[in-house]
Amino acid sequence: MARGVGDLRSLLEAYMRTKLTALTIGETLLVPINGVMEPLSFSVTALEPSAAVDIVDTDLSVDIIHADQGPILNHSATSHNSASGSELVPGVSIDVSVSEEQTKPFLFNFPAKVNTIDVILSCVEGDASLVASCLVQSPSVVDNTWLDFSAPSRKQKRLRISRDQLLPLGSSAVHVSVVGFTTVCRASISVEPDSTLEDKVEVEIKPSSPVSEDGLRLCVNCGSNVPTARFDMHRIVCERHNVKCTRCTSIFKRGSDEAERHWHCELCNASGDTGDSAKHLYFFHTPASCTCGTKHSPFASIAELAEHRRTRCPERLIECRYCHNVEPQGPASEDAVDIMDGLSAHESYCGNRTIECIKCKANVRIRQVHVHMQVHQMREQVARENMVPCANKECSKERATNPLGLCVSCFGPFYTGQHDPDNHKLLKRLARALHTQLTRGCDSKSCRNSMCATGLQNIGSGTGSPVLPLSQTEAAALMVPILKAFAPLSTLLRPSIDYAKIDLHLCKQP
Numbered sequence: 001m002a003r004g005v006g007d008l009r010s011l012l013e014a015y016m017r018t019k020l021t022a023l024t025i026g027e028t029l030l031v032p033i034n035g036v037m038e039p040l041s042f043s044v045t046a047l048e049p050s051a052a053v054d055i056v057d058t059d060l061s062v063d064i065i066h067a068d069q070g071p072i073l074n075h076s077a078t079s080h081n082s083a084s085g086s087e088l089v090p091g092v093s094i095d096v097s098v099s100e101e102q103t104k105p106f107l108f109n110f111p112a113k114v115n116t117i118d119v120i121l122s123c124v125e126g127d128a129s130l131v132a133s134c135l136v137q138s139p140s141v142v143d144n145t146w147l148d149f150s151a152p153s154r155k156q157k158r159l160r161i162s163r164d165q166l167l168p169l170g171s172s173a174v175h176v177s178v179v180g181f182t183t184v185c186r187a188s189i190s191v192e193p194d195s196t197l198e199d200k201v202e203v204e205i206k207p208s209s210p211v212s213e214d215g216l217r218l219c220v221n222c223g224s225n226v227p228t229a230r231f232d233m234h235r236i237v238c239e240r241h242n243v244k245c246t247r248c249t250s251i252f253k254r255g256s257d258e259a260e261r262h263w264h265c266e267l268c269n270a271s272g273d274t275g276d277s278a279k280h281l282y283f284f285h286t287p288a289s290c291t292c293g294t295k296h297s298p299f300a301s302i303a304e305l306a307e308h309r310r311t312r313c314p315e316r317l318i319e320c321r322y323c324h325n326v327e328p329q330g331p332a333s334e335d336a337v338d339i340m341d342g343l344s345a346h347e348s349y350c351g352n353r354t355i356e357c358i359k360c361k362a363n364v365r366i367r368q369v370h371v372h373m374q375v376h377q378m379r380e381q382v383a384r385e386n387m388v389p390c391a392n393k394e395c396s397k398e399r400a401t402n403p404l405g406l407c408v409s410c411f412g413p414f415y416t417g418q419h420d421p422d423n424h425k426l427l428k429r430l431a432r433a434l435h436t437q438l439t440r441g442c443d444s445k446s447c448r449n450s451m452c453a454t455g456l457q458n459i460g461s462g463t464g465s466p467v468l469p470l471s472q473t474e475a476a477a478l479m480v481p482i483l484k485a486f487a488p489l490s491t492l493l494r495p496s497i498d499y500a501k502i503d504l505h506l507c508k509q510p
Contacts, residue, residue: 009062010323012042014350016055016062024052059354088176090117093190098128098180105138106176106189110166114193119146119159119176126185127152127279132159132176134166135317135326139177142288142306149283149303151276152181171319181279222251247271291315314345322350322366341367391499392506394449403489404430405499406506413509423489431483433506438475442507451478451505 015031016023025047030039042064047053086094088108098104110117121130131144141147145165148157161174178189216225219234222242226234243254245262248271252259263274267285288305289298292314299305309316318329330345338348351367357376364372387398391405400408402415403423414429434451441447441454449455453469460467470478485502 008040008064010325011040012064013060013062014320014323014325014327016060017353021056022052022054023047088119088189088191090114090191090193093188095186095188096178097184097186098178099185100180100183102180103138103140104178104180106178108174108176108191110161110163110172110174111193114163116160116162116194117174118192119161119174119189120192121148121157121178121187121189123152123155123157123185123187125187126180126182128157128181128185128187129179130157130159130176130189131179132161132174134171134174135319137175139175141179141283141302142309144177144306145310147306149279151272152279153273153276181282223249245271318344318346320347320350322347322353343367391502391504393503394505394507399499404486405497405502409508410506427483427486427490430486431479434479434482435475437507438470438478439472444507447507449505449507452507455507 012029012031015029020029023044025044027044029042029044031042032039045065086106088094088106090108090111094106096104108117108119119130119132121128129141130148131139131141131146133139133143133145135145136143139145141149146159146161148159150157159176166172166174176189178185178187215228217228217231218224219226219231219238221235221238221244224234224238241254242251243259244251245264247264250262250271252262261274262271263277264271265277265280265285267281270280270284272280282302284301284303286302287298287300288302290305290308290313294308294313296308299308312332313329314331315328317326319326327346329347330349333339333343333345333348335348343351347367351365353366354363355366355369356362357364357369357372359373359376362372389395390397390399390407390410392407392410395407395410397407397409399405400411402411403426404411404414406414413433414426416425416429418425420426437449437452439453441452441457442449443454445458447455447458450459456467456470482502482504485497488497
């Protein structure tokens with residue numbers, strides 16, 4: 001069994017739910033893993049409730065023991081295999097050489113205290129594209145999350161990846177690929193934290209009027225504002241030395257190589273160097289089909305195919321929010337609830353499995369567990385709001401059914417199995433407990449009970465005025481009102497007692 005491939009239990013359960021109908025002891029299961037060449041091997045050593053079971057529409061519980069009793073990595077472990085490629089370290093540049101359509105994979109872990117990372121590819125010779133993904137271990141020009149298809153004239157390719165983009169994916173590992181476009185491409189790749197983009201911003205100047213309000217005139221050839229007094233001379237020199245593209249606002253020196261190599265795509269509004277045309281036509285005007293067999297295939301371009309593979313494609317890899325495995329998302333769900341919840345076909349299937357609620361033992365769909373637990377919380381809140389409190393003012397628990405109106409914890413020291421129909425013995429135990437509490441205390445350093453000798457001493461020491469212990473007479477005087485309030489318990493009529501009006505303060509028993 002291979003190690004470090006994520007959550008093995010969830011992976012195995014997902015494979016058995018979708019690929020198997022029965023299990024027998026001694027059977028060997030070969031579970032394929034996305035991005036791993038060799039499948040994982042599992043041997044069935046024990047089954048309950050019998051040696052052969054039917055697992056169709058059955059909730060499974062799996063225990064995994066490694067063959068050599070070694071530790072099995074959990075989901076947070078990072079898998080390093082041949083598909084992951086070399087590891088990129090922030091601030092360190094790595095030389096890379098690729099041929100046409102060759103893919104060179106790399107891997108880097110997003111630093112903990114960095115919000116933004118720039119992946120930079122600087123082409124020295126030839127041209128290549130830069131793509132990256134969190135879930136695809138070897139990204140390509142069609143399977144990726146971030147991409148840069150910029151023209152060969154732009155030697156530096158750049159991907160900006162922020163931590164906010166990684167949070168929904170639940171991963172800090174980013175897989176990067178350099179995909180060659182020319183016959184030979186030599187470049188260097190690096191990752192830079194919190195770098196600043198230095199891209200030039202092109203501003204298109206649209207002359208609304210050839211004459212400006214501050215004594216300047218706008219040259220329609222180069223787009224510059226020229227003083228009116230020198231405008232005629234500027235126009236003669238400008239038209240002699242500069243030439244303006246008839247399709248865009250680009251200005252070139254007349255007869256220069258840059259002007260000769262200026263190019264416009266006949267199929268769209270793209271422009272650039274003539275050397276950019278081949279890559280532009282390949283990525284943006286070459287029809288491409290998806291292996292998923294969608295009705296929208298073939299797409300008008302590879303760029304549209306890449307957008308389809310990133311969003312709607314059934315073969316797009318996602319990390320399931322329920323089983324946490326990387327699986328194809330499947331076809332778009334037609335169920336209204338799934339659409340509102342943003343669930344893919346796999347997540348809809350996975351979320352409809354049931355588990356047992358730890359509180360009420362009911363079978364609940366996994367996708368509805370959070371709602372089910374909110375119902376429990378609401379019921380508990382309503383129960384607390386309607387709760388009748390314990391008669392002991394030092395307690396906040398719910399009142400139980402007993403003559404003193406105490407909770408289960410407070411009434412415990414007064415309970416006895418002796419026959420006491422008129423509650424005389426119960427009232428004697430209450431009187432004894434109150435007397436002991438008032439004269440001796442409970443010996444608790446945290447006690448602040450005003451009806452306890454220890455509590456009175458703690459309160460007095462906190463204020464700087466020591467309190468003397470109560471005498472027997474003083475203790476009896478404090479006990480009398482409480483015992484009189486409980487006196488109706490010993491009568492035959494047993495009238496109802498208003499426990500809220502009884503000022504009963506009992507210390508908690510250790």
